[in-house]
Amino acid sequence: MEDLRFQHRVRARAGGTRQSAIVGVVASGNLEVLVERVLPDAECALDIKTAAIGFGEVWTAVIGDFVERYSPGGLRFSINDGGARPDTVSLRLAQAVRSIAENGQ
Amino acid sequence: MTAPLKDITPAERARSTSFYEASARTRLDLLLDAGSFVEFIGPEQREVSPHLKIFDLPEQFDDGIVVGRGRLDGAPVFVAAQEGRFMGGAFGEVHGAKLTGLLRAARQVASIPVLILFDTGGVRLQEANAGELAIAEIMRAVMEARAAGVKIIGLIGGRSGCYGGGGLIAGCCSALAVSEPGRIAVSGPEVIETNRGVEEFDSRDRALVWRTMGGKHRRLLGAADVFVDDNVQDFREAALELLGLVGPFGLDSLKAEQERLADRLRRYGACFDAVDIWTAEGIAHAETVPELPADQFIALADRIGRTSRDAR
Amino acid sequence: MNTSWQNNRAARDARIAAGAGLARGKVVEASDATRMLEAVIRPGDRVCLEGDNQKQADLLSRALLAVDLAKVNDLHMVQSGVVLPEHLDLFERGVAKRLDYAYSGPQSARIARMLFGGKIELGAVHTYLELFARYFIDLTPQVALIAAVSADREGNLYTGPNTEDTPTVVEATAFKDGIVIAQVNEIVETVPRVDIPADRVHFIVKSDKPFFVEPLFTRDPAAITEGQILTAMLAIKGIYAPYGVQRLNHGIGFSTAAIELLLPTFGERLGLKGRIATHFALNPHPALIPAIESGWVRQIHSFGSEVGMDDYIRARSDVYFTGPDGSLRSNRAFCQTAGLYACDMFIGSTLQIDLQGNSSTVTTSRIAGFGGAPNMGADARGRRHPSEPWLKAGAESDPDSPAALRRGRKLVVQIGETFGDKNVPLFVEKLDAIELAEKLNLELAPIMIYGDDVTHIVTEEGVANLLLCRTAQEREQAIRGVAGYTDVGRRRDHGMVAHLRERGVIRRPEDLGINPLDADRSMLAARSIKDLVRWSGGLYAPPSKFRNW
Numbered sequence: 009m010e011d012l013r014f015q016h017r018v019r020a021r022a023g024g025t026r027q028s029a030i031v032g033v034v035a036s037g038n039l040e041v042l043v044e045r046v047l048p049d050a051e052c053a054l055d056i057k058t059a060a061i062g063f064g065e066v067w068t069a070v071i072g073d074f075v076e077r078y079s080p081g082g083l084r085f086s087i088n089d090g091g092a093r094p095d096t097v098s099l100r101l102a103q104a105v106r107s108i109a110e111n112g113q
Numbered sequence: 114m115t116a117p118l119k120d121i122t123p124a125e126r127a128r129s130t131s132f133y134e135a136s137a138r139t140r141l142d143l144l145l146d147a148g149s150f151v152e153f154i155g156p157e158q159r160e161v162s163p164h165l166k167i168f169d170l171p172e173q174f175d176d177g178i179v180v181g182r183g184r185l186d187g188a189p190v191f192v193a194a195q196e197g198r199f200m201g202g203a204f205g206e207v208h209g210a211k212l213t214g215l216l217r218a219a220r221q222v223a224s225i226p227v228l229i230l231f232d233t234g235g236v237r238l239q240e241a242n243a244g245e246l247a248i249a250e251i252m253r254a255v256m257e258a259r260a261a262g263v264k265i266i267g268l269i270g271g272r273s274g275c276y277g278g279g280g281l282i283a284g285c286c287s288a289l290a291v292s293e294p295g296r297i298a299v300s301g302p303e304v305i306e307t308n309r310g311v312e313e314f315d316s317r318d319r320a321l322v323w324r325t326m327g328g329k330h331r332r333l334l335g336a337a338d339v340f341v342d343d344n345v346q347d348f349r350e351a352a353l354e355l356l357g358l359v360g361p362f363g364l365d366s367l368k369a370e371q372e373r374l375a376d377r378l379r380r381y382g383a384c385f386d387a388v389d390i391w392t393a394e395g396i397a398h399a400e401t402v403p404e405l406p407a408d409q410f411i412a413l414a415d416r417i418g419r420t421s422r423d424a425r
Numbered sequence: 426m427n428t429s430w431q432n433n434r435a436a437r438d439a440r441i442a443a444g445a446g447l448a449r450g451k452v453v454e455a456s457d458a459t460r461m462l463e464a465v466i467r468p469g470d471r472v473c474l475e476g477d478n479q480k481q482a483d484l485l486s487r488a489l490l491a492v493d494l495a496k497v498n499d500l501h502m503v504q505s506g507v508v509l510p511e512h513l514d515l516f517e518r519g520v521a522k523r524l525d526y527a528y529s530g531p532q533s534a535r536i537a538r539m540l541f542g543g544k545i546e547l548g549a550v551h552t553y554l555e556l557f558a559r560y561f562i563d564l565t566p567q568v569a570l571i572a573a574v575s576a577d578r579e580g581n582l583y584t585g586p587n588t589e590d591t592p593t594v595v596e597a598t599a600f601k602d603g604i605v606i607a608q609v610n611e612i613v614e615t616v617p618r619v620d621i622p623a624d625r626v627h628f629i630v631k632s633d634k635p636f637f638v639e640p641l642f643t644r645d646p647a648a649i650t651e652g653q654i655l656t657a658m659l660a661i662k663g664i665y666a667p668y669g670v671q672r673l674n675h676g677i678g679f680s681t682a683a684i685e686l687l688l689p690t691f692g693e694r695l696g697l698k699g700r701i702a703t704h705f706a707l708n709p710h711p712a713l714i715p716a717i718e719s720g721w722v723r724q725i726h727s728f729g730s731e732v733g734m735d736d737y738i739r740a741r742s743d744v745y746f747t748g749p750d751g752s753l754r755s756n757r758a759f760c761q762t763a764g765l766y767a768c769d770m771f772i773g774s775t776l777q778i779d780l781q782g783n784s785s786t787v788t789t790s791r792i793a794g795f796g797g798a799p800n801m802g803a804d805a806r807g808r809r810h811p812s813e814p815w816l817k818a819g820a821e822s823d824p825d826s827p828a829a830l831r832r833g834r835k836l837v838v839q840i841g842e843t844f845g846d847k848n849v850p851l852f853v854e855k856l857d858a859i860e861l862a863e864k865l866n867l868e869l870a871p872i873m874i875y876g877d878d879v880t881h882i883v884t885e886e887g888v889a890n891l892l893l894c895r896t897a898q899e900r901e902q903a904i905r906g907v908a909g910y911t912d913v914g915r916r917r918d919h920g921m922v923a924h925l926r927e928r929g930v931i932r933r934p935e936d937l938g939i940n941p942l943d944a945d946r947s948m949l950a951a952r953s954i955k956d957l958v959r960w961s962g963g964l965y966a967p968p969s970k971f972r973n974w
Contacts, residue, residue: 009169030156033136034173035198042156042174059171060848066910086159088171093844094910095652095885102942133973134647134952293955294973319972327974403974404963 012056012064014071021049021081024109031103039089039097041104049081058089070094074101083108123147127346132270133294135345137179137194140230143345144268144352145183145192152181154211162205164240173199176207180215182225186353189225191215197232197273204278205237209247216254219263226264228352229286234301235277248278255285259362264288266355268348269337270295270328277301284336287359287425290351291328291337293407298326324387324403329410333391333402334377335419342407362425370425394419433602440465440604441627451580452612453630458488461628463496465604466568472521473566473594476506477757478528478641478796479729480587482572484608484632486511489570494519501525503564505553505590505757507532507794509637516545525564527551528796530641537792540865550792550871552799554761557590560597569598569605572636575616576609580623583616586730586738586753587638591621593758599625610635617750640732640968642708644682646951652842652885655934655944657683660772660840661692662937663888664881665701668814668836672704674764674801676773680840682712684772686949689719706764706801709734709745709753711967715950715960717744726763727755728797737964757797764801769814770836771801775873776845777853780901780913782876782891784839785858792861795873802874804835818880821892834892837874838881843909850911851884852904876900882907885941886914887933894930906931 022045032040047053054071074080078101085104089097121129127143135143141150154160156174165172177199182191193212195202212229219227236244255265267286269275274296275283283289283297291297300308302316315321324330332340339355341347360366381390391399394417405413429435443464447457462485466472474489475482489497490511500521507513507529515521516539525548529536539545551559560566571594574585584591599605606628607621657680664670665684675681688702698721705725707713711734716722725745730738730753738745738753748754764771775784786793808815815833822834841851862870882889882904889907894900899921906922908914925931934941951957954971 009166009171028155028157030138030174033196033198034171038198040156040173044157057171063848065915069910069915086174088173090171091848093652093842093848095842095844096650099651099941099944106942129947131952134946318969320969323972323974329974406959 010058010061010064012058012067014054014056014068016052016071016075017050018052018075018079018081020079022079022083022105022109026108026110029104029107031107032100034088034090036090037092037096039087039092039100041100042086043104043108044084044086045082045108046084047082052080052083052085054085054087056087056089058087058091060089060091066094067097070097074098078102078105080105124346127349128344130345131343132292132345132348133272133343136198137196137230137232140345141179141181141183141192141194144228144230144349145185145190146187149184150181150192151183152179153215154180160207162207162240164205164243168239170239176205176211177202178208178211180211185228185349185356191219191225191227192230193227194230195232195271197271200237201234202232202271202273202279203234203237204244204247205240206243206247208237209244209251213247213250213254216251216258216265220254220258220261223261223263226266226356227258228266228268229282230268230271231275231279231283232271232273233275233277233279234273235279245278248281251278251282252285255282259287262362264356264359266290266352266359268352269297270341270343270348274298274301274326287362288339288355289331289337290339290341290348290355291331292341292343292348293328294343295328295331296323296326297331297336302326320403329402330387332414333394333417333419335373338420340407340411340414366425437602437604444604444628448628450578451627451629452578453628455484455630455633458484458630459491461606461630462489463492465606465628466492466497466500468498469501470567471501471503471564473560473569473598474502474504474512475569475571475590475594476504476508476512477587477589477729478506479638479731480572480584480589481506481509481637482570482608483509483511483637484630485570485572485606486515488630489520490514490518492520503556503560503566505556505796507536513539522546523548525549525551525556525559526794527553527556528794530793533791533793537790540792550794552795553590553757553797554765554800557593557758560593565601565603566594566598567603569594569603571595571605571607573607573609573621575611575613576607576626576629577613577616577623580607580626580629581616581619582607582609582621582626583618584620586735586755588620588755589729589757592756595621595625604628606630608632608636617752618748620754638732640971642677642710642731643733643967643971644677644679644710644712645954645971646682646686646712646949646956647953649679649683649686649946649949651944651946653680653683654687654946654948655885655939655941656680656840656842656883657687658691658939658944658948659885659888659934659937660684660838660883661687661697661701662695662939663883663932664770664772664836664838666695666697668770668817670701670770670814670836672768672812673702673770673772674706674768675710676771676798677710678774678841680774680842681772682710683949685710685712685716686951688716688721689950690948692721693719706760706768708755709738711954711957711965712951714957714965717741718960719950726760727753728757728760729755732968733966736966737961740964761797761800764797765803765805766808768801768835769812770838772838772840773798773802774841775839776851777856777858778839778851778882778904779853779856779876780904781897782839782879782882782900782904783856783872784874784879785856785870785872787858787861787871787873789857789861789864792871795871798873802837803878804837808833808835818892821890822880834880836880837878838883839874839879840883843884843886843911843914850913852908852911852913854913884909887931887936889931890929893928899925899930903930
């Protein structure tokens with residue numbers, strides 16, 4: 009397993025009122041993303057535990073694009089990764105943002 | 114079969130969602146009254162397995178089981194749903210403890226039934242001792258809850274089936290509902306093949322696997338009380354139906370269950386294949402049973418009429 | 426000098442006479458098959474051992490493997506498929522020495538080892554059509570060992586739905602003084618239909634069990650991912666729709682299976698029914714059943730058949746080609762020709778694509794061959810009939826020529842996810858095929874589809890239209906621009922990729938009005954094999970390995 013951590017300054021706070029959401033499942037080629045609204049509006053953080061060793065550069069690129077595109081201010085993402093492909097990671101992150109942007113608890 | 118569009122009612126969504134394919138969370142979301150689910154020890158509490166790290170394996174924040182409470186047609190229920198894709202839905206220490214705790218809570222409350230959405234290959238190899246202990250604790254908790262008057266319904270139709278200790282726990286429940294892709298057994302196909310040889314059981318012959326362990330066979334034998342089509346709405350309706358049908362639990366029902374099982378062994382113990390059993394049950398063209406559509410099969414199963422409703 | 430112009434005919438007659446002693450009429454017992462082969466085959470013969478994509482002359486393979494090496498050795502095998510372990514055992518044992526072939530899917534790793542080890546003298550790796558062509562020019566078999574479902578006493582053969590290569594192999598062998606030996610599952614009074622007339626068949630061996638057929642074209646909808654669904658949506662909206670592609674061939678991967686399953690849902694919503702995907706050169710893919718049942722597909726001609734599809738095909742003869750007996754009649758040579766000349770698009774997957782767009786499924790440890798893909802995935806320079814997609818593609822690639830003199834272009838689309846199994850990248854700087862060619866001293870690297878034939882590349886990141894690229898540099902950046910997070914993708918020139926996107930050379934999901942979050946498995950018309958059975962009204966009978974009931 010490899011642990012990675014990313015912190016970004018972002019333009020804007022993520023929409024919605026839910027406090028947390030979870031998408032995905034930990035399986036081969038899949039991952040779960042737990043997202044929680046626990047940070048100041050201009051920050052976001054991602055903690056990753058991944059079964060695929062040595063993909064730090066790819067994660068950096070995937071996360072950079074994601075943050076640029078969705079501006080997930082105030083959110084902390086905790087990821088358990090079973091070795092998902094980058095496009096699956098991007099999709100789950102987008103699903104997590106959509107999920108927490110819904111109104112509710 | 115075709116894609117559901119947006120703007121449909123929860124029931125329509127549940128009807129168009131395959132139970133087999135859905136995640137544990139989606140199953141609960143659609144099974145219970147809309148918005149009624151409240152999770153206990155949710156993923157944000159990060160109550161993960163203490164063992165997987167030692168094996169350098171990925172963890173899941175809910176350890177592969179979602180437990181909580183919700184409402185079914187307005188009435189409160191406790192629920193547990195295993196995630197069959199995380200480590201095959203296998204029981205580990207935390208996974209098992211969450212279910213044990215839920216069942217003990219149900220015993221204390223005594224008036225709220227429990228739904229268990231099984232989806233498991235059995236005990237997790239990496240935490241086998243803790244997992245085996247958990248199975249024993251859960252079986253005891255099931256029986257104690259039932260003795261206190263709690264109805265416990267098992268719903269089986271996930272991709273990992275209901276194997277190993279899961280099969281034992283299912284056998285302790287008040288009643289079971291199963292779908293065609295659902296499987297119930299203790300030893301899985303590969304285990305049997307490994308121990309007894311491919312001549313005894315060819316685990317790659319999937320038609321054999323399903324006619325030996327699959328939902329249709331389990332329903333015809335009376336091990337499962339209701340057969341449902343593979344969608345979440347049908348499981349919801351089956352759970353409601355079974356909650357209305359389950360009778361009181363006590364020494365008499367246990368004796369009746371013992372007699373039912375002894376009778377089953379007498380009748381079919383010598384049968385070589387499930388088709389022989391179906392034929393012995395008086396089903397014409399028994400070999401076509403696996404091909405029957407759900408509605409025709411349900412009519413057939415109702416005609417044969419074997420259930421464990423008076424026993425268990 | 427005594428000049429004879431009929432030496433080959435005399436030699437053939439001598440071989441038939443040598444074999445006749447082991448036969449009753451034309452029928453040879455399975456237990457005599459090896460002795461029979463020893464009697465009619467000469468050392469160094471060119472032998473076609475029917476190994477098709479689907480149907481395998483497995484009994485005759487085993488019989489040939491058991492021959493006395495003093496009588497039969499150093500054969501030159503000319504066969505399209507090297508698929509069974511016995512096909513390569515022949516070379517290990519010394520029964521055969523030289524090989525010309527087209528496809529070796531399941532044996533791809535072993536064939537690579539044997540080529541490196543010098544166990545096989547390689548002629549060439551062909552396309553199907555190319556090898557068939559050489560059967561009539563310089564690789565004509567002296568002996569053909571073929572497979573059929575049944576024969577009558579005269580030797581008329583019924584091949585069943587998997588006719589495949591048999592008519593081509595027999596044509597080349599029987600009409601050039603060769604010997605044709607068929608293994609059959611049963612001998613009957615009257616065959617259901619005559620696929621091969623008796624006068625082209627010299628001996629028949631009754632097999633003790635049916636010939637081996639592998640379900641190669643069945644893709645379980647349960648295994649289709651969200652990424653494949655997104656990619657399929659991009660292909661439908663970004664290529665099928667704007668070009669109005671009606672006549673086409675699909676590859677066998679999961680991405681094209683996803684397209685087949687999206688036609689009745691996503692395609693229907695886009696109003697494309699009847700406008701795209703109406704005529705196919707395609708094996709009977711089970712994944713196409715929902716589109717057929719929804720009235721999308723008018724006609725399909727097939728290379729071979731697929732296990733479990735027989736009853737469905739029989740009941741849908743308006744769509745498939747069937748014989749007087751009602752069962753499918755396939756023909757690989759004709760279907761390959763149809764795919765080459767009468768289809769406006771090929772769309773399929775590959776393992777590696779380089780910066781020029783060359784693609785290959787060969788890796789340094791696996792030589793799979795390409796079967797039909799290079800013919801399907803090539804512009805047909807001999808084509809002369811116009812069609813809307815062909816003319817539009819031609820105009821995009823060559824806007825300056827006068828329309829009446831401008832060639833059209835076949836759409837050759839490579840579709841795939843940027844990362845494959847185990848996170849192996851689809852895009853590479855240098856193909857493994859080139860390294861292999863260097864290692865083996867091959868004159869030609871085993872390229873499946875040449876970059877200059879590829880018109881579009883589709884990944885989950887978007888569609889690259891290479892027809893609109895005017896320079897090699899633009900082409901390279903267009904490819905990098907859809908290569909996602911692979912090394913090739915991350916080394917893109919961001920400014921140039923943005924410019925290509927403005928010109929419509931690269932189109933992202935949002936440019937096509939597609940939200941990646943909508944790419945959900947609920948979009949598939951069938952999400953399991955069981956759903957396909959239901960769509961077929963119970964006519965599709967999937968093999969046991971695909972069941973979960």
